[in-house]
Amino acid sequence: MEQLLFITTSSIASNPRLVKEFESLKSNYVCTVVCYKHHDWSLELSEKIKSDNKEVNFIEIDRKQKFLSTIVSKIKHKVAIRINPFYKNNYKVCAFASNDKTAQLLNVVKQLSRDIEFKRIVAHNLGAFYPAVWVSKSQDIDLQLDIEDYHPGESLYFNEKLEKTNRHRIMQYSFNEANTITYASEGIALECKKKYSISKDVYQLTIINAFKRDDFIKPIATEENVLKTVWFSQYIGPNRGLEQVFSAAKAHSDIEFHLIGNVNKEYVKDIVFAKNVIFHEVMSQSDLHEFLRTMDIGLALESEKADYNRNICLTNKFLAYVQAGLYVLATDTFGQRNFLESINFEAGKLIESSLSNELSKIDKNLFIHQAKINRWNSARQFSWEEEQTKLLEIF
The missing domain is CATH 3.40.50.2000 (Glycogen Phosphorylase B;)
Structure with a gap:
């Protein structure tokens, strides 16, 4: 069967939309999910989801275990914030400055993409967009972006002078490379179509986050x-x-x-x-x-x-x-x-x-x-x- 790669900067349990996606597709594709292991309320629930989906390949990044790569990723995040004012239009700088998990996630999916030939990569969460674009371009495979939230409209907690602009640039650059964009609500779809230049060749649709x-x-x-x-x-x-x-x-x-x-x-x-x-x-x-x-x-x-x-x-x-x-x-x-x-x-x-x-x-x-x-x-x-x-x- 053909291979699909799903990536996110969150834990499995905190992204139920992602869970519904791979559960819908796992009977027709080999699904690999790269996510994070959070030692919080989501840990037990994530283990239950994994147990219920044994045919799915889960690669969990545990930052308590991957101490060195976590430190390196956080340093890259801090450096990106420092140089952000001088590289406002640099996609990589914007991405690394926006999320301290992006560099770490990128390294994991880089290695994975060398070992496995995927049909498509599906990115959830803004921090996963840059790694997804990298894999899509390096493997020449389809890129699907899931927009569950309008990220530039979310609260700012750091790098407040530039973070909103960073989010806009990440969205636009990622949209430029996407083959498919899915939105979780009509309001988010309308806002993205208004704010960003999206090629008419990109397949766009709204899939609400309904339950079974x-x-x-x-x-x-x-x-x-x-x-x-x-x-x-x-x-x-x-x-x-x-x-x-x-x-x-x-x-x-x-x-x-x-x-x-x-x-x-x-x-x-x-x-x-x-x-x-x-x-x-x-x-x-x-x-x-x-x-x-x-x-x-x-x-x-x-x-x-x-x-x-x-x-x-x-x-x-x-x-x-x-x-x-x-x-x-x-x-x-x-x-x-x-x-x-x-x-x-x-x-x-x-x-x-x-x-x-x-x-x-x-x-x-x-x-x-x-x-x-x-x-x-x-x-x-x-x-x-x-x-x-x-x-x-x-x-």
């Missing part, structure tokens, strides 16, 4: 007198719109507010929580989906301080809520508004003033068991089974 249809079991009946809301993410911390939850919890003692994720202790240390705010640790995807069927309302919240990417992306949590049959209360972002307007059933509504006010006037008939089942059934129209057909058509 059978990942979500029919909702169960919940206690009629207790509404249960839920919010989940990898981390519970600032700039996530959670202040609305804490405020609403104090005003609505008859509603439960379930928060799932790793708690940022610094963020919560001075907050006094109402008793109806209930914390849960990060769950595996299957456990999370099982938990969602016991809930009534999914909270798709964004902070006013959130970066521009959050306005145009479509988050995993938003799609999970819809597919689970929950009624979604969502911050008015382009991505969430566009999706709610594009489907042919009432999956939720945009928050007009505050979460607390929306909960005060919400129609309780939306949460009777049959209403939840109706939403769950309607949402089956945009499952991963539907979206993956677009992916399969590319190969």
Whole structure:
């Protein structure tokens, strides 16, 4: 069988979109995934994904084990930042300055590409774009870029004078070499097409990050007198719109507010929580989906301080809520508004003033068991089974 190479600067578990891709293709191709091993919440979940996909070749870069190459890569990152003002248009300098994993990932895929002849390389995350372009050009193979986020619109944490420009240059240079570009939301696709010069020969399509249809079991009946809301993410911390939850919890003692994720202790240390705010640790995807069927309302919240990417992306949590049959209360972002307007059933509504006010006037008939089942059934129209057909058509 022909060989496909997937590369990312993240761990497997923190990139569920990548997982769905190689799981869709592994029966027709030999799939190799180069990723990172993170010693955090994702470690156990990544091991489970590997165990479930034994036919896939996983090459995990463990920075605790690859100490020397990690140090070298970080030094190259620091040097690139130093010389960045003098080489603003240099693709390699911009790439190395943007991510301290890029140089390390490049060395790994260079060696790999000498040993294996690949049909196509698929890059996830901005830090993987430069190594992917290098392999594509050196092997003369197809290059596919997956744009799950609009990277220039994400928050800046270092090299703030030049990092946004670096991201734009990496995107444009990479797009110049790509054969295929996939986008995770219509908002991201529109923004990229507006910002960058993309050849008409490049195949572009939007593949939303939907979950598999059978990942979500029919909702169960919940206690009629207790509404249960839920919010989940990898981390519970600032700039996530959670202040609305804490405020609403104090005003609505008859509603439960379930928060799932790793708690940022610094963020919560001075907050006094109402008793109806209930914390849960990060769950595996299957456990999370099982938990969602016991809930009534999914909270798709964004902070006013959130970066521009959050306005145009479509988050995993938003799609999970819809597919689970929950009624979604969502911050008015382009991505969430566009999706709610594009489907042919009432999956939720945009928050007009505050979460607390929306909960005060919400129609309780939306949460009777049959209403939840109706939403769950309607949402089956945009499952991963539907979206993956677009992916399969590319190969």
